[in-house]
Amino acid sequence: MVTGFPIKIFVPRDSTALSLGADSTAKAIQAEADKRGIEIELVRNGSRGLFWLEPFVEVATSQGRVAFAPVQPKDVSGLFDADFLNNLTSNAKAHPLNLGFTEEISWLKKQQRLTFARSGITNPVCLDDYIAHDGYKGLKNALKMTSAEIVKAVTESGLRGRGGAAFPTGIKWNTVLGAIGEQKYIVCNADEGDSGTYSDRMIMEDDPFVLIEGMTIAGIAVGANQGYIYLRSEYPHALKTLNEAIAKAEQAGYLGHHICGSGHAFNLEVRRAAGAYICGEETSLLESLEGKRGQVRFKPPLPAIEGLFGKPTVVNNVISLATIPIILDKGAAYYQNYGMGRSRGTLPIQLAGNIKQTGLVELAFGATLRELLYDFGGGSATGRPIRAVQVGGPLGAFLPESQFDTPLDYEEFSKIWAVLGHGGIVAFDDSVDMSKMARYAFEFCAIESCGKCTPCRIGSTRGAEVIDRIIANKGNAKEHDKQVQLVRDLSDTMINGSLCALGGMTPYPVLSAINHFGEDFGIESAKKAAA
Amino acid sequence: MVADLTTQEKLDMASKIDAHIAKHQHMPGALLPILHAIQDDIGWVPEACYLPISKALALSIAEVHGVVTFYHHFHTHPVGKHVLQICRAESCQAMGSEKLETNVKAALGIDYHETTQDGAVTLLPVYCLGNCACSPNVMLGDDVYGRMTADKVAAIVAEARAT
Incomplete structure (x- = not known):
């Protein structure tokens, strides 16, 4: 041998x-x-x-x-x-x-690796390796197409923003394509701050050229010649890997003034974030890139019309952009063929927290949470029963066992007042105290609030105090009920009155914890229902 | 601590700051790159840089201060030789980070945002290191360590202290 x-x-x-x-x-x-x-x-x-x-x-x-x-x-x-x-x-x-x-x-x-087709197979910073494994085939095709044709392919693929908001990528691109302006930008949101998620980091560390290729195609599609990757400061290895890959792509003519000898120009730069969770929100990210406090902007205007430095800007998540090359390589229909309902293609799911077999599972939409937790995850790491699962980061709802058969699909999750977000799944065993998790959700919101709108800035702090009073009044039914009602009213204000998803979605983990795990808050009716 | 600097040290710091400003000031959105360069070099962002930055970028000192203090990453005070961050986010909580925090704080004899008396370690909270498959996690300098226990953290810190 x-x-x-x-x-x-x-x-x-x-x-x-x-x-x-x-x-x-x-x-x-x-x-x-x-x-x-x-x-x-x-x-x-x-x-x-x-x-x-x-x-x-x-x-x-x-x-x-x-x-x-x-x-x-x-x-x-x-x-x-x-x-x-x-x-x-x-x-x-x-x-x-x-x-x-x-x-x-x-x-x-058992996985369907499309976006992550090369992860673990290649040397991430070897361009020849990338090309030998189908790299830059999407770009080659894109260079033969008109802008409108590229945008049409992305639209027809059914790809929706993988950062969490699930907005159709092709529609966003079409707005930027149609926006008037000599200077346009492609901004990659690599401020992956959701606990339980690491797929962006994996792309950047394990297959950075696919992100570079995706951004280049985006630039060609909408007529942008400059791209920025806004990378969280907690990812120093990703920074090094990206910079090394960008330098190699430049040397080989895949970035620069004449992409592959064409008339298209595209330059790419990595910018370091500075540890603010809110900068994962697209308008706050743009403020930060401009060198300001990462405070959320009012919308409209949409970033697609007035984005970075006031110019039309595509802001996409790492996974959305890294999925573009395979769509342009194999065609919109190939990608669209995976998935269910209006959730097309695959979702890179990240198993995290108290799970035995953690890691990245890329699957077509439609698999159930139970399959992920048990078939892939092998149950909890501690061997105790899985009691609660938070899907979609710190702003995602906590799901009880009775909801584990929900298929991973944007609309199905929305029906049970939950979100898929960026595809992170964090499991907790039965030692978890859900009142603590609800308090933490408010606390996190208070720490990370940009401070621009009142429901988020003040509501988060008041919310943590109300949860403390709920816990303190477990024996006092009248006061307890009053405080629970108060947290519901406060949540209503935050959901309807916040400028962005931080304040607007913090009630998801809070209320889902109260609704599904009322016994941890001393809610009598919940206790009876559970008995 | 700044007051403890000698005149020569203050001059050295000022010239470093000026060099970083000169190198980055013409980038679009230059403020964060400048602040990163200063902190990477000096270890923190001293107030002494506010005035020269404000002049170079045509900002007010208040605007520079506002940006520096908005971001958790920038240290407005000198930090220890090593920065140890413990992840407090949900995935790590699910794997016992609360206990880890308590034990590490006790072992180091400091709370978050404090530095050990020998100036070796500054302890900070962090919210997700992207290593959620191997919780609980800590980060020492630029390196992430997964599946941590207080003993393992102590060993890493001891090794860092020895170097």
Whole structure:
């Protein structure tokens, strides 16, 4: 089996892999190979997204990659002893960390990887690798199309904004295309602040060229020659990876004055955010990019008409933009064919919190929460029952077990007064105190409020105080009822009176916690209903 | 702490600030890039930079102050040699971050936004590090550490202190 070429070993460079010691594992593998005089080629690939198994090491064979995971430095000499490089031997097959061919791992095999087709397969900063795995095919097609044709393809694909608002991407692009102005901008919202989400970070660290390609296509489509990626400051690894990839794309003529020798120009720059959750809201993001406090703007005017520096601007989430290349490569119908109802294509779902098998699951819309939590997630990490699940970040509703059969679809979630948001799923076991979670929702809103509108700025602080009084008055039915009514009234004001989703959606986690987990707030009727 | 600086140190700081302003001031929306450059270099954003920035960007000092203090990332006071951030967001809460916070605070003998007496570690809260698949998480400098316990954090901090 061992050929004349050094055997390729893959150790991910994704920050989750690094957070579990992938660098040490990579060093140990190289050192052990050197010690034994074995020539290897160590590739630092992106992550496959099986995060519960990081560091996820793969060895190339003539029949595909074989996975060994999780590999800690202490496991390395044992792997060499078992001849893991020659991993079709019985010794290597018998090794407890051997998971077989990566592509055959059911957790991965059951997925529909479109946006994440390359994640974990390629070296994220190798342009040749990107191109060898279908990269830049979408752009090549786009260069042969008119602006209107590109926008039409995006519209027909049914792609909706993956940041959370789910606004049809093609319609947004069409507005910018039709807006009058010599200077237009493409802004990528990479201020991924929702707890339980990491798909944006994965794209940027594990397949950055797909985002660059998507933004370039967007620029060509609407006539924008400048793009900005507004990246949260908590992602230093993504910053380095993006900058390295952008430099390579520039050198190869995929960015710059003549994209692939065409008459189209597109330049791209990464701008660091500075730790304000509110800057994930598009108008506040634009203020921040302009060098101001990240305060929300009134709409209208829409950013598509008057956006960055007052110019027509496309503001899209990382995943929306990273999905553009496959749509332009394989066609709108191919993408549109996945999904259910008005939710077309796939959603990269992120399993987080108290889940045993956490990681990235990209699936067509329509799978149920239960399938995600149990079939993919394997239940809770602690082994206790999953009691509550928050979908869609800190502004998403908490769902009880009775709602676990809801399909992941924008409209189905909206029917149960919940949101899919950016596709993050955070599970809690039965040790959770939902009154604390409701209080935290208000507290978070108070910390992150931009302060522009009163319902959010004041309401969040008053809300936390009311929750405290609800908890303190569990024994005093009259006062308790009064405080519960007060939090409902306050929520009503916040939902209807806030300028943006921060104040407008903080009541989602709060009221869903009260409605579904009333026993944690001492609500008697809820107790009876549960009995 | 600024008052403790010698005249020479103040001059050095001023010249660094001027260099960062000169390098970035012509970018569109230059204020955040300038502030990042200053903090990356000096470790925090001293008030001494407000006046030169305001002049370079034609802003008022109040506007510069307003921006610096809006963003959690910018430190308006000197921080320790290492910045340790503990994630307080939902995913980490689901995996016991509250206990982790309490134990780390006790071990370091400081609360959030404080620095250990030896000036080694400043402790800050953070809301999501994008490592929610391996909660609870902390970040030391630019590195994220997953599946943390108070003991593991202590080991990381001890290692950082030794370097």
